[in-house]
Amino acid sequence: DAMVIQNPRYQVTQFGKPVTLSCSQTLNHNVMYWYQQKSSQAPKLLFHYYDKDFNNEADTPDNFQSRRPNTSFCFLDIRSPGLGDAAMYLCATSRDHEGGSKNIQYFGAGTRLSVL
């Protein structure tokens, strides 16, 4: 009964070759996040969608883009992966609403990206 599903679990791409990671959720949460995590470090927020509104972090490189075609799905596009982009990419969701936020985030199992 996985609630946040990331595909694939492992992705290998070549230097400079565009790659897309996918995330789907069955929780009907209105917020979806993408994090980058390297070597057991703290997850670093890349961007998040609050409903359809896209919120980019100031230090997220332009190389990283995202799409959310509907409530259930969210994609992370890396236009020209570099060696430094090899990492675990985590998708998360939460139910937030005006006037209060429970802020519990539900994470997928992650996609480990390797760049050759």
Place this chain on the structure above:
Amino acid sequence: AQSVAQPEDQVNVAEGNPLTVKCTYSVSGNPYLFWYVQYPNRGLQFLLKYITGDNLVKGSYGFEAEFNKSQTSFHLKKPSALVSDSALYFCAVRFYSSASKIIFGSGTRLSIRP
């Protein structure tokens, strides 16, 4: 600015002994604090949170955390450690200017030896 600090990269405890994973915070206003756990090659799992109310918060898998306002701490505790508790633990605080975002600490690797 909001931040959390986890002063220990690694904590080693013998099975059956009590464990503590430390977290201190710095926030503007009232803190919303969280603990998450990450097992190898997995995403993070929510353990517990403090929003308001009792300073002792109980969470999943027998974990609890104590909110201490005077010491600005939110340490994670468990009375009797299990080998299966071995994992990476992250403390987090809500980002005050954006209720949807949280900031994670650097993480503490907990190792429970049999």
